[in-house]
Structure formats: C-alpha cells, structure tokens
Amino acid sequence: MKATATANANIALTKYWGKRDKKLMLPNNGSVSMTVDGMHTKTTVEFSPSYEKDIFIINGKEIGEGNAYDKTVKHLDLIREKAGIREKAKVMTENNFPTAAGLASSASGFAAITLAASKAAGMNLDKRELSIIARRGSGSASRSIEGGFVEWQKGEKEDGSDSYGVQIAPPDHWGFRMIAVITSTAQKKVKSTAGMxxxxxxxxxxxxxxxxxxxxxxxxxxxxxxxxxxxxGSTAEYNALKMHATMITTKPPIIYWNDATMRIMHSVMGWRDSGLESYFTMDAGPQVKIMCLEKDVGEITKRLKDIEGIEDVVLCKPGEAARLVDDHLF
Amino acid sequence: MKATATANANIALTKYWGKRDKKLMLPNNGSVSMTVDGMHTKTTVEFSPSYEKDIFIINGKEIGEGNAYDKTVKHLDLIREKAGIREKAKVMTENNFPTAAGLASSASGFAAITLAASKAAGMNLDKRELSIIARRGSGSASRSIEGGFVEWQKGEKEDGSDSYGVQIAPPDHWGFRMIAVITSTAQKKVKSTAGMxxxxxxxxxxxxxxxxxxxxxxxxxxxxxxxxxxxxGSTAEYNALKMHATMITTKPPIIYWNDATMRIMHSVMGWRDSGLESYFTMDAGPQVKIMCLEKDVGEITKRLKDIEGIEDVVLCKPGEAARLVDDHLF
Structure with a gap:
C-alpha cells in the first residue's frame, strides 16, 4: 500500500486561463505545454489503517491544516473513492524548485500524488485516467502526466471524461529549449485560481x-x-501577451510583471531583432521563460548575466512523463 | 500678417486610440483630457509674399524637409485655403518639454500653430473652428484649444464638423493634479499614428x-x-490599462512600458493600498502620469525620489486655453 512517483513541472506554450467548471476543473480553453526535465516533484503515498488522519509533509514540513492540506485530502478522497478503500494516508512530497512563485509546482505536485496514490491504492490507471484525476487537483497537472509536448484537450463533455493531456511529441523530438528566469521567489499576491x-x-x-x-x-x-x-515561439509569446492583457484589464487589475520581467522582455525582443532568435512567455507570476533553440542556450545564458534583478536561471529541456520509482521518501 | 499663440499640452484621462478617418483625423472613440499648465508650445506665424517657401523652425533649428515639415506645410495649406490666401509662411515654434517622448508635443504644437496661423491669415475663428482645424494636424490637438478639463467629442458626421474639444470644467474647478514622471527622453520606436x-x-x-x-x-x-x-482616478487608470492591453496584443506587440514604468506603476498601487490615494496613466510612451489631489503632491514627489530610473518629474496643474500673445518669436 505504498508507492512513490515523480512528475515534472510543465510550462505552457499556449495558456490555460479560466474554468468552465470549478469543481471538475474543466477549462474554458485547451492548452499546450512542454513537460520540463529537472523541475520535479517526488511524492510517496502510503495508505494504512494505522493513520488516524491524512498526514501531509511537504519539503520536510508537516502541513496539518489550511488550503494546501484540504486540497490534498480532497484529492486523496477522490482516489480512495475510485479504489474503494477507506484508509487514511501519509503523503510525503518534495519539490526541487520554489513553490507557488509561478513555476507550476501544483502541476507536478498533483501529477505525482495522483500516480503514487492510485498505485498505493492498488490501481493501475492508464495515462488518460491519471490525467483526468490529476486535473481535479490542479488543471495544469493534467499536462504533467505525459512527457515531451502535451496538449490538454479542452473536452466537451460535462463529466470531464474527455478533458485530459495527450502527448503531441516526445521529449527528444527537437532542440526546443526554455530558460526559466526567476525574478522573484516571493509568493504571488493573487493566486492563479483567484486571478482566473x-x-x-x-x-x-x-x-x-x-x-x-x-x-x-x-x-x-x-x-x-x-x-x-x-x-x-512567436505564437507562444503572443498567446502569453494576450493572457496577460486579460489580467491587466481585470477589475481590479492584476499585474504580475515586475521591473525585471520588463527588462527581460525588452532584452529578448532586442536580441531577436539583432538575429538571436528567442521569445518569451510568462505565467501567473513575474518569472520569464525564454524559448530558444538548443544551439543558442549558451549565448542567451551569457547575456542574461548582464541583466539586473535576476535571482536564478534554470535551463529547461523537454522532460519525461510521470513515473513510479522504487526509492520511497519514507 | 504675423501672430503668436501659446497652447498647452494635454494629458488624456480617457484615451484616444484609433481613427475612423485618417485624412480628417476622426477618432473611433471620444476622449477626455486635462490641459496642462506649464507644458506649452509657443508659435509665431507670419504669412508674407517675401517667403518663397514655407519656413519651419522648431526650438531654434530649421526643419527643411521630412515628416514634420510636410505635416506643417499641409496644415498651413488647410488654413490658407480657409482664409483664401496664397502667401507662404515663416513658422517659428518652441516647446518647453521633450518632443515626441510621450508628452503630447504634437497636441500643443498643432493647437498653437492653428491659432497663430489663422489669426495671421486674417481670420478670427471660434474655439470650435480652431479645435476642428487643430484636429487635422494631430487628433489630440483638438483638446488643447480649450483649458481645464476637455472632452473631445467623437462626432458622427462624415465631414468631421461635430468632432471637436469642449470644456467640461475650468482649470480652477478642483485640486486635481497630475505628476508627469519622465522615465526616458528617447524618441519612441513606434509613433502613436503607426501604433494606432x-x-x-x-x-x-x-x-x-x-x-x-x-x-x-x-x-x-x-x-x-x-x-x-x-x-x-480609478476610471482613468483602468482606461489606460485597457489601451495598453490593446497595444500589447497587437501584431507585432507594441510594449511602450520600460522597467521604470513598471516600478512606478507598482509603487502607485502600493501607495494607494496604504492610504495615499493616487492612480497612474500612460500614453504611447514609457512616461507615467500620476494622478493625485493637490494636498498629496508633496508626499508623492518625495516618494518618487526613492525610485530608480526617473529622469525628471513635472507637476501638472490644469492649464488655460490656447491664446494669442503679443511677444512674437521673431
């Protein structure tokens, strides 16, 4: 009754913004993402009659109440119901990147717990089923079950059974790269759910x-x-600008960009004009993800050193699908 | 046959963005502005048979060709046609603020030349007629004929005879102030006309x-x-964000904001949250105009000193209408 899974974060090339069903986490529009190698969550789940309540430990710290705890319990309930079990669980999870700062930790997190918990509950679900359950925890988690380039199909059905992630191309399809540029690790003021x-x-x-x-x-x-x-690159950049334009014109306005975001956006546009082809995309936060080809990663990384206000730079290659692993966290 | 006029710049509270008739400069939407005391253009025009061609001197420098010269000649032609004269003119003009950096020098410029040239051509036009002619030079110039708070009525007629500026309230109506914060005096890459x-x-x-x-x-x-x-304030800020959101989502995107623009926007939002009520607005450039009440000008000016990347700060009170003056520039 114990299983461990890892799942990678993903970065959207066309964004998910707005739900048509808040309970089932059904989106108003489809989206496309790249699953990211190296920004991952690892989660061990054990169901056991010895636990009197669900235990949730994230990055070594037990979370006993609050929004994150409630969402985790709700997600475990969903899996327990599907598996027909009643045991409480111990969940231990680790992220190797900043939580809730626009780097989609909820996507890798709910993908990993879905795979680990369903296995620990005795089920062997296929990717479609896993994606549908992961989606219930966090919409974008539906895209982190698969590897490489993934489309989250919007779906049409009311029960959400056709709204899940499908692989478009495997991780080694081409030399497409993203460089995540962290401009602030502060928790954002308006979370994606509220912003949407x-x-x-x-x-x-x-x-x-x-x-x-x-x-x-x-x-x-x-x-x-x-x-x-x-x-x-050009479509993804334009799509991100269109999404941010809807945030900026929301009442009250939500402006996720900071001054460093703006410097990086203008730098990328300038590099492109001078022949170094690159594009930017931003999610619900101030981080910038620069899209480029593998051959230009070195030059862009070098140029980023001259820009003020950058806290960290992380190279993102296309990553693998979520998977079960043997080395449990407890 | 010589006359001199001064006209003030204006800053829009709701923006003009998009033309329905490019020749007549008829807008797709109406707009409201504050005429600004102290940011002005002074222009002397003399029609004389002794000039073989139109002479145009701006800030002491003769402009003999190019876009600015052509637009000036075209505007003089309009006035000559209306007055029934054929003489060429000498036009000398001075701005006391940076040209073409998002501070609406074309508005005060075309308002001043319209008033000076029409008078020099022997006409005594009323404000409605002056505004309609000024509009042909630059749409927003229609708002700089009047003082205080001005509405540029969109109008419905094809000939533009109902599209002109009307005073809503005089300059001394209330203690509304704007603080123009100059973040860059570089000429902008995309001019308003092209951006629209x-x-x-x-x-x-x-x-x-x-x-x-x-x-x-x-x-x-x-x-x-x-x-x-x-x-x-809140409506004007939201209107500016809506306009910039249309620029950002234009193909290719036009992003007039720079990093200092973003710092100032976030600062203003923060001040407001902590009880110092202020709002921002931006035109087709990186400058920010902060709206506040007279009583808060000192505190805001003080706080601006702590923000990096500000080249100049100009207090803008509501200003007077365009007027004829006696001290000619030549």
Missing part, C-alpha cells in the same frame, strides 16, 4: 481571448510537428 | 476597447462634475 475567476468575471477582453486561443493551439501544434521554431 | 493603425488592424481586443470606452468617458465626466477623485 476574476478575469472571467470582469475582463472585457476575455471573450476575445477565448475566441482566438484555438488558433494559437493549432499554430503551435503545427509548428511542433514541422519543427518550426519561429512559429512556435 | 496597427492596433485597429490586428488587435483581437480592439472592438471591446471601443465597446467599453464610452462608459469610461461618462464615469470620468460625472466624476469631474462631482469632484469625485476616486472615480476619476
């Missing part, structure tokens, strides 16, 4: 976000298939 | 900008009438 809800409710531009997202998804998918970096 | 055209042509959010602008105008006008600073 506020945007859907108050942004006058949101319906045109929805009206244009599918075109971006199609362009990015075709670009990946064709190994057309310009198409993928 | 690109937005109208390519931005998926532009139609919702248009759909929501009238509500902002009504709110700002009512706020001015009621001397309700919160309503005017």
């Amino acid at each position: 809800a506020q945007t859907v409710d108050t942004c006058p531009y949101y319906k045109d976000w929805l009206a244009t997202v599918q075109g971006d998804i199609d362009a990015v998918k075709q670009g990946i298939a064709d190994k057309d970096f310009t198409r993928v | 055209a690109q937005t109208v042509d390519t931005c998926p959010y532009y139609k919702d900008w248009l759909a929501t602008v009238q509500g902002d105008i009504d709110a700002v006008k009512q706020g001015i009438a009621d001397k309700d600073f919160t309503r005017v």
Whole structure:
C-alpha cells in the first residue's frame, strides 16, 4: 500500500486561463505545454489503517491544516473513492524548485500524488485516467502526466471524461529549449485560481481571448510537428501577451510583471531583432521563460548575466512523463 | 500678417486610440483630457509674399524637409485655403518639454500653430473652428484649444464638423493634479499614428476597447462634475490599462512600458493600498502620469525620489486655453 512517483513541472506554450467548471476543473480553453526535465516533484503515498488522519509533509514540513492540506485530502478522497478503500494516508512530497512563485509546482505536485496514490491504492490507471484525476487537483497537472509536448484537450463533455493531456511529441523530438528566469521567489499576491475567476468575471477582453486561443493551439501544434521554431515561439509569446492583457484589464487589475520581467522582455525582443532568435512567455507570476533553440542556450545564458534583478536561471529541456520509482521518501 | 499663440499640452484621462478617418483625423472613440499648465508650445506665424517657401523652425533649428515639415506645410495649406490666401509662411515654434517622448508635443504644437496661423491669415475663428482645424494636424490637438478639463467629442458626421474639444470644467474647478514622471527622453520606436493603425488592424481586443470606452468617458465626466477623485482616478487608470492591453496584443506587440514604468506603476498601487490615494496613466510612451489631489503632491514627489530610473518629474496643474500673445518669436 505504498508507492512513490515523480512528475515534472510543465510550462505552457499556449495558456490555460479560466474554468468552465470549478469543481471538475474543466477549462474554458485547451492548452499546450512542454513537460520540463529537472523541475520535479517526488511524492510517496502510503495508505494504512494505522493513520488516524491524512498526514501531509511537504519539503520536510508537516502541513496539518489550511488550503494546501484540504486540497490534498480532497484529492486523496477522490482516489480512495475510485479504489474503494477507506484508509487514511501519509503523503510525503518534495519539490526541487520554489513553490507557488509561478513555476507550476501544483502541476507536478498533483501529477505525482495522483500516480503514487492510485498505485498505493492498488490501481493501475492508464495515462488518460491519471490525467483526468490529476486535473481535479490542479488543471495544469493534467499536462504533467505525459512527457515531451502535451496538449490538454479542452473536452466537451460535462463529466470531464474527455478533458485530459495527450502527448503531441516526445521529449527528444527537437532542440526546443526554455530558460526559466526567476525574478522573484516571493509568493504571488493573487493566486492563479483567484486571478482566473476574476478575469472571467470582469475582463472585457476575455471573450476575445477565448475566441482566438484555438488558433494559437493549432499554430503551435503545427509548428511542433514541422519543427518550426519561429512559429512556435512567436505564437507562444503572443498567446502569453494576450493572457496577460486579460489580467491587466481585470477589475481590479492584476499585474504580475515586475521591473525585471520588463527588462527581460525588452532584452529578448532586442536580441531577436539583432538575429538571436528567442521569445518569451510568462505565467501567473513575474518569472520569464525564454524559448530558444538548443544551439543558442549558451549565448542567451551569457547575456542574461548582464541583466539586473535576476535571482536564478534554470535551463529547461523537454522532460519525461510521470513515473513510479522504487526509492520511497519514507 | 504675423501672430503668436501659446497652447498647452494635454494629458488624456480617457484615451484616444484609433481613427475612423485618417485624412480628417476622426477618432473611433471620444476622449477626455486635462490641459496642462506649464507644458506649452509657443508659435509665431507670419504669412508674407517675401517667403518663397514655407519656413519651419522648431526650438531654434530649421526643419527643411521630412515628416514634420510636410505635416506643417499641409496644415498651413488647410488654413490658407480657409482664409483664401496664397502667401507662404515663416513658422517659428518652441516647446518647453521633450518632443515626441510621450508628452503630447504634437497636441500643443498643432493647437498653437492653428491659432497663430489663422489669426495671421486674417481670420478670427471660434474655439470650435480652431479645435476642428487643430484636429487635422494631430487628433489630440483638438483638446488643447480649450483649458481645464476637455472632452473631445467623437462626432458622427462624415465631414468631421461635430468632432471637436469642449470644456467640461475650468482649470480652477478642483485640486486635481497630475505628476508627469519622465522615465526616458528617447524618441519612441513606434509613433502613436503607426501604433494606432496597427492596433485597429490586428488587435483581437480592439472592438471591446471601443465597446467599453464610452462608459469610461461618462464615469470620468460625472466624476469631474462631482469632484469625485476616486472615480476619476480609478476610471482613468483602468482606461489606460485597457489601451495598453490593446497595444500589447497587437501584431507585432507594441510594449511602450520600460522597467521604470513598471516600478512606478507598482509603487502607485502600493501607495494607494496604504492610504495615499493616487492612480497612474500612460500614453504611447514609457512616461507615467500620476494622478493625485493637490494636498498629496508633496508626499508623492518625495516618494518618487526613492525610485530608480526617473529622469525628471513635472507637476501638472490644469492649464488655460490656447491664446494669442503679443511677444512674437521673431
């Protein structure tokens, strides 16, 4: 009744922004992401009659109450229900990157706990089923079950059974790279869930976000298939700007960018104009993820050293799918 | 046949963004502005048979060709046609603030030349006629003929005869102030005219900008009438963010903000949260104009000293209408 899984974070090339069903975590629009090698969560789950309540330990610290604890218990309940068991669980989880600072720790976290807990509960679920359950914990977690380049299909059904992540291309498909540039490790003021809800409710531009997202998804998918970096990078950058424009025009406005974000955005545009092809994307936070080809990683990393306000730089290669491992955390 | 006029710049509280008629400079939407005391253009115009061609001297430097010269000649032609004269003119003009860096020098410039040239050509036009002619040189110049708080009515007629600036409230109406914070005096890469055209042509959010602008105008006008600073400031800030969101999502994206712009925006939001009520607005450039009440000018000016990347700070009070003066520049 014990299992351990690792899952990688993912970075969206076209963004998920807005839910059509908050309980089932069904999105208003599909999205495409790259699963990221090296930014991962490792989680061990054990169900046992000896636990009187669910125990949740994250990065060595027991979390006994609050939002993170409640979400974890709810997710375990979902898995217990599916497996037909009642035992409480001990969950120990470790992230190797900053939590809740726009680096999608909830995606790798819910992907890892879904795989570990379902296995510990005696189930052998396929990727589709795992993705659907992971989605219930955090929408973007549906994309972290698979490796490489993944599309989270929006789906049409009310029960969410057709809304899950599907691999578009494997990790070794091409030399596409992302460089995550950390400009602040502070917890963000407005979490994604609240930001999304506020945007859907108050942004006058949101319906045109929805009206244009599918075109971006199609362009990015075709670009990946064709190994057309310009198409993928320019579409992804534009999609991110469109998403941030909906945040900026929400009431009250949500501005996730900081001054370093702005410096990096202008630098990337300048590099591109002078022949070093690169693009940027940002999620619900001030970090910038620079898209480039493998051959340019060295030059870009070097140039980043001259920009003020950067706390960390992490090279992101396409990563593998979530998987079970033998070395348990307890 | 010689006359001199001064006209003040203006700063929009709700923005003009997009033309429905490029030749007549008719806007897609109305706008509201404050005419600014102290940021002015002074222009002397003399029509004389002794000039073989139009002479244009700006800040002491003769401009003999190029876009600025052509636009000036075209504007003189308009006035010559209306006055029924053929003489060429000498135009000498001086700005007391940086040209083309997002501080609306074209607004005060075309307002001043319209008043000086029409008078030098023997006409005594009323403010409505002056505003309509000034508008042909630069849309926002239609708002610099009047003083205080001005609405540029969009108008409906094809000939533009109902699209001009009207005073909403005189300069001494209330203690509303703007603090112009100059973050860069470099000429901007994309001029307003090009930026507008690109937005109208390519931005998926532009139609919702248009759909929501009238509500902002009504709110700002009512706020001015009621001397309700919160309503005017919050609406103006939101309107500016909505305009910038259309620029950011234009193809290719136009990002006028720089890192100092972003620092100032976040500072203003922070000050507001802690009880120092202030709002920001930005035009097609990286400068920030902070809106506040007269009583808070000192505290805000003091706090601005701690922000990096500020080149200059200019206090803007509501200013007077364009007027004829006796001290000619030549």
